[in-house]
Amino acid sequence: MPSKLLAAMLACLMCLGSSAYAQTPSNQTRGGETTVAKKVSPDKASPLLLQADDLVYDHRNNRVVARGNVEIYYDENILLADEVIYDKSANTLTAIGNVRLKEADGSVVNAERLTLSSNFRDGFIRSMKALTQDDSRIAASNAYRKDGKTVYENGVVTSCKPCEANPDRAPIWRIKATRVIQDKQDQNIYFEDTRFELFGVPIAWLPYFYVPDPSVKQRSGVLAPQYRHDTSTGYALTVPYYYAISPNYDLTLSPTFTTKAGYLMQADWRQRLWNGAYEVKLAGVYNDNANDFVGQRYWRGSVETKGEFELNKFWKFGWNAILESDDTFRRFYHIDSIYSTERVSSVYLTGMGERNYFNMSVSRYGNLGGQPYDYSTGDYLSNTGASWAYPSIDYNYVHDKPVFGGELKFDANVVALSSDERRTYTNNVVNPYFDRTDRIVTSAEWRRTLTDDLGQRFTPFVFGRGDIYSVSSFKDVSGDAGDSDTFTRQMVGGGLDYRYPFVAHTDTASHVIEPVGQIITRTNVSNNDRMPNVDSQSLVFDDTLLFDINKFSGYDRIETGTRANVGVQYTMQTYNGVSVRAVGGESFQVAGKNSYDPATGLYNTRSDYVVGGYVDYLNMFRFVTQFRLDESDFTVARQDYSAQVKLGIFEGALSYVAVAAQPLLGFDTAREEVAGFGAVKLTDEWTVFGDARYNLELSQFVRNSVGVQYADECFIYSVTYQRTFVEYSDLKPDTSVMVRIGIKGFGQQTTPSSIGDLSPEAASFR
Numbered sequence: 001m002p003s004k005l006l007a008a009m010l011a012c013l014m015c016l017g018s019s020a021y022a023q024t025p026s027n028q029t030r031g032g033e034t035t036v037a038k039k040v041s042p043d044k045a046s047p048l049l050l051q052a053d054d055l056v057y058d059h060r061n062n063r064v065v066a067r068g069n070v071e072i073y074y075d076e077n078i079l080l081a082d083e084v085i086y087d088k089s090a091n092t093l094t095a096i097g098n099v100r101l102k103e104a105d106g107s108v109v110n111a112e113r114l115t116l117s118s119n120f121r122d123g124f125i126r127s128m129k130a131l132t133q134d135d136s137r138i139a140a141s142n143a144y145r146k147d148g149k150t151v152y153e154n155g156v157v158t159s160c161k162p163c164e165a166n167p168d169r170a171p172i173w174r175i176k177a178t179r180v181i182q183d184k185q186d187q188n189i190y191f192e193d194t195r196f197e198l199f200g201v202p203i204a205w206l207p208y209f210y211v212p213d214p215s216v217k218q219r220s221g222v223l224a225p226q227y228r229h230d231t232s233t234g235y236a237l238t239v240p241y242y243y244a245i246s247p248n249y250d251l252t253l254s255p256t257f258t259t260k261a262g263y264l265m266q267a268d269w270r271q272r273l274w275n276g277a278y279e280v281k282l283a284g285v286y287n288d289n290a291n292d293f294v295g296q297r298y299w300r301g302s303v304e305t306k307g308e309f310e311l312n313k314f315w316k317f318g319w320n321a322i323l324e325s326d327d328t329f330r331r332f333y334h335i336d337s338i339y340s341t342e343r344v345s346s347v348y349l350t351g352m353g354e355r356n357y358f359n360m361s362v363s364r365y366g367n368l369g370g371q372p373y374d375y376s377t378g379d380y381l382s383n384t385g386a387s388w389a390y391p392s393i394d395y396n397y398v399h400d401k402p403v404f405g406g407e408l409k410f411d412a413n414v415v416a417l418s419s420d421e422r423r424t425y426t427n428n429v430v431n432p433y434f435d436r437t438d439r440i441v442t443s444a445e446w447r448r449t450l451t452d453d454l455g456q457r458f459t460p461f462v463f464g465r466g467d468i469y470s471v472s473s474f475k476d477v478s479g480d481a482g483d484s485d486t487f488t489r490q491m492v493g494g495g496l497d498y499r500y501p502f503v504a505h506t507d508t509a510s511h512v513i514e515p516v517g518q519i520i521t522r523t524n525v526s527n528n529d530r531m532p533n534v535d536s537q538s539l540v541f542d543d544t545l546l547f548d549i550n551k552f553s554g555y556d557r558i559e560t561g562t563r564a565n566v567g568v569q570y571t572m573q574t575y576n577g578v579s580v581r582a583v584g585g586e587s588f589q590v591a592g593k594n595s596y597d598p599a600t601g602l603y604n605t606r607s608d609y610v611v612g613g614y615v616d617y618l619n620m621f622r623f624v625t626q627f628r629l630d631e632s633d634f635t636v637a638r639q640d641y642s643a644q645v646k647l648g649i650f651e652g653a654l655s656y657v658a659v660a661a662q663p664l665l666g667f668d669t670a671r672e673e674v675a676g677f678g679a680v681k682l683t684d685e686w687t688v689f690g691d692a693r694y695n696l697e698l699s700q701f702v703r704n705s706v707g708v709q710y711a712d713e714c715f716i717y718s719v720t721y722q723r724t725f726v727e728y729s730d731l732k733p734d735t736s737v738m739v740r741i742g743i744k745g746f747g748q749q750t751t752p753s754s755i756g757d758l759s760p761e762a763a764s765f766r
Contacts (some may be wrong), residue, residue, distance in 0.1 A: 049073040052084075062088045070095075076104035081114075092116065099125075106133040111143075128152075133215075135159055135713065135744075138180070148185055155180035157191075159744040160714035170200030172715045173743060187213040218244040223252070224743070230736030232332060234260030248272045256333075262287030264333055276316075278307025283335055300329040314351050321345035327368050328729050338726050338734075339703075341368050356397040363389045387419035406448025413441040413555055417534060437532050438470040441555045459497040463549065465558070466490050471532050487530055491558065493522035495549070509574040516569060516585070518547055521562040528595065531556055540638075541601045542626045543567075543583040543612030551602065561592020577618040584611040586631065601638075606631045620646050636660075652678035658696075672696040685712045701725055716742035 053068025064086045066072075072079040082097030093116045095101075101109040108131040116123035125143040132138070136159045140152035157180060160171035178193035188210045196204040212219035223240040230236075240254040249271035256264040264285040271278060284301035302325065308318035322330075322345055330336040343366035351358040365387040393414040398407065417437045447461035472484035501514040535554030545551045546567055550559045567585020572578075587607040594603060601608035608628045615623040627639035642655040654676035661670050677691035692704035707720035718740045725733045 064088070078102040107131065116145075135161075137161075140180070148183070150182040150184075152177075152180040152182070154178065155191075157189075158714065160712070170197065172712070173198050182213065184213060184215070187216045187219075189213055218247060218250065220244045224741060226738070226740060228334070228736055228738040231734045232261065232730075232732060233258040233334075236261075261285070261333070266335075273309070275311070276307065276309030276318075278305065278309075280305045283330070283333070285329075285333060300325045302330055302335070314353055315349070316351075317349050319347040321347070321364075327366075328731050331368075332730055338724050338731060342366065343368055355400050356395070358393075358395050360391050360393045361389070362391045365389070387417060389415055389417050391416065403446060404448065406446050408444070408446045410444045411442070413439070415439050415555075419534075435532075436470075436472040437534055439555070440468045442466050455501060457497075457499040457501075459499075460494070461497070461549075462492075462494040464490075464492045467531075467555075469531060485530075487527045489525060489527050489531065489558075491522055491525050491560075493520060493549075495520035497547070508576075509572050509578075512569075512571040514569045514571075516547060516565075516567050518565040519562070519590075520549055520559075520564075521590075522560060522592070524592070525558065525560050528558065528560060533557055539596075539600050541608070541610060541628060542638075542640075543585075543610045544626075546583070546585050546587065546610055551596075557595065560595045562590040564588045564590050579614075579616045581614040582612070584609065586610065601628050601630075604631065608637055609634075649681040650678070651681075652676065670697060673702070675702075685710050687711070714744045716740065 052066035052070045056065040066084045080100040081095040085094045095114040099111040111125045111128040113126040123145045130138040139156045141154040143152045158174035176195045177191040181190040190210040194206045226238045236258040238256040243251040252268040254266040267282040269280045281304040303323045306320040331338045346361045346363035348361035395412045398409045443465040445463040449459045467489040469487045498517045504511045536552040536557035565587045570582045572580040596602035613625045622644040628637045644653040658672040675693040679689035687709045690706040693702040705722035709718035720738045
């Protein structure tokens with residue numbers, strides 16, 4: 001009941017009443033009444049606009065009456081009615097017939113009759129229906145306002161839209177109460193003698209409860225619970241409680257009760273400050289049935305924290321760290337994905353300008369492959385441990401002015417790395433054997449692109465690099481152990497990139513064919529074979545690396561000698577939205593020493609052939625293929641295919657990867673895997689989905705799941721059945737069922753969960 005609109009209307013009607021005699025000669029006086037036909041906003045300077053078929057001033061009863069299609073506009077508020085009466089003697093305002101009141105915040109009230117009195121603080125509405133700004137719906141036989149409170153008699157509340165085909169059908173959920181009291185002073189809505197109904201069927205009764213008013217942005221209360229059942233933890237129920245301590249910080253407690261794995265408590269503290277925000281998550285569990293756990297761990301837990309703060313418009317400081325009692329705790333209790341394989345914690349300082357970038361971080365890298373346990377001896381076995389970078393510094397700078405007509409850039413990397421990769425355990429006593437690598441890497445590159453009259457593009461470039469390494473107890477690139485020492489490594493090189501695009505246009509598409517050739521030469525590199533290899537152990541040679549100057553992934557290994565890269569690129573863009581791109585070529589070691597391993601496809605004088613194909617149609621269909629062919633007999637060394645479709649009611653993706661054995665990289669057998677997901681929207685509300693990942697070499701699933709979700713504007717419900725096949729420590733092959741229920745207005749978001757939230761494989765394609 002917006003007093004602001006009605007008070008303004010009152011002032012206008014009083015003005016009209018006092019000036020009615022002075023309107024126009026067409027005024028008619030009958031029986032003490034003055035009628036003004038079709039008058040609109042007599043005071044044009046007033047912010048209120050009143051429009052009606054007739055405006056009557058009743059001198060005898062001291063009333064002002066607006067009749068017929070009454071419309072009143074004031075400050076984005078609108079009142080529509082068949083008739084509006086202001087009784088000056090009783091100081092009441094009454095709207096009668098097809099009353100519709102729309103407030104500036106979007107709330108809408110429909111009623112048969114509305115009466116406001118006592119300086120517009122109190123009022124009465126008969127047979128009302130209201131739509132609030134958050135799309136909640138309230139209906140009542142009568143409603144009245146008194147002392148700042150609005151009372152709905154025989155009230156019905158829901159956030160579900162009525163069915164268009166059958167408006168009288170019961171919504172998915174609704175609350176019926178003898179009285180519903182909205183108190184805007186304490187921002188609560190109170191329910192008395194309440195019945196909860198699901199699809200029109202009563203399921204619960206409460207004598208009294210309350211929820212926050214829709215205008216409340218933050219309020220303590222119970223959030224939507226979650227239920228799951230799996231082989232490891234049994235039945236599990238999580239009931240989160242949210243504490244709204246302050247507008248800029250809050251706390252969420254999430255107790256989880258399991259039937260087979262104890263009681264888990266999680267606490268999530270969030271705080272926003274003037275220049276950033278941080279978050280601290282605590283998780284702990286006590287399980288008195290821990291005999292199956294490694295080391296008899298009754299108490300287990302973790303601390304997770306992250307934050308980021310802007311120091312000024314160029315610099316920011318942040319962190320992201322996890323400390324945990326053991327490697328499997330967070331995966332066993334589904335805090336993290338069961339497929340997590342590593343843990344990275346870091347503190348960082350980052351600066352970014354228009355042409356330079358700086359990042360300094362201190363990081364810890366942990367292997368969640370963990371510490372294998374020998375049940376016969378009670379000892380942990382040797383395994384990869386943690387590594388520390390303290391610090392790691394990266395700096396990139398691009399000169400702001402041309403140098404000899406080209407671009408000059410400078411890069412630097414500084415790392416102090418310590419790792420205990422060769423840990424041993426005897427009688428549960430740790431015997432660490434640390435590796436230590438400190439390095440400084442600096443490089444500079446200049447390049448300039450020239451285009452002649454024929455459209456040929458020539459890009460000459462020169463580059464140089466200088467490294468300093470200080471190492472101890474390390475393994476060099478061949479895997480042999482080395483003693484503590486300090487090395488330097490220098491290299492200067494240059495090259496030319498040549499491209500000649502041919503462009504053609506047809507009635508339906510444009511085509512570009514671009515031959516590409518590169519020649520890169522370098523000076524001899526000293527000490528290259530003595531360097532430790534920490535960050536360059538992974539190399540996947542495909543079309544994306546074909547024209548890179550250095551194809552290694554990190555700093556520790558560099559390309560040597562003289563190498564030529566040749567290939568061709570083809571691009572087609574049709575006028576109806578189809579985009580096609582294809583790349584193919586190979587690389588040649590022309591002179592000097594080849595620094596690549598046999599398993600990479602770059603070991604021979606002629607490299608393997610690499611081909612890539614990319615197709616896109618209006619983001620509704622995407623297809624990517626990348627494969628590598630042996631240069632001698634064209635056998636497939638690696639192939640990778642993926643397709644994504646989003647068409648009408650269907651969304652899905654499928655991928656296939658096959659990789660030959662790579663013993664030097666630790667893969668003694670071939671790997672072949674297929675994965676995919678699919679979702680079908682049966683109706684606007686119902687979606688079925690499923691995903692799977694299958695290892696073709698081992699003939700077994702890695703994981704699979706299937707589920708169904710119902711989601712509309714007021715209710716979300718999903719059931720997911722999932723099987724996993726991880727086996728390590730206390731992580732066993734598992735079967736689980738997860739149920740998610742959310743009701744809008746009761747601790748639940750209003751947006752339905754996406755397929756990426758429900759399917760692990762769908763998330764991996766994002």
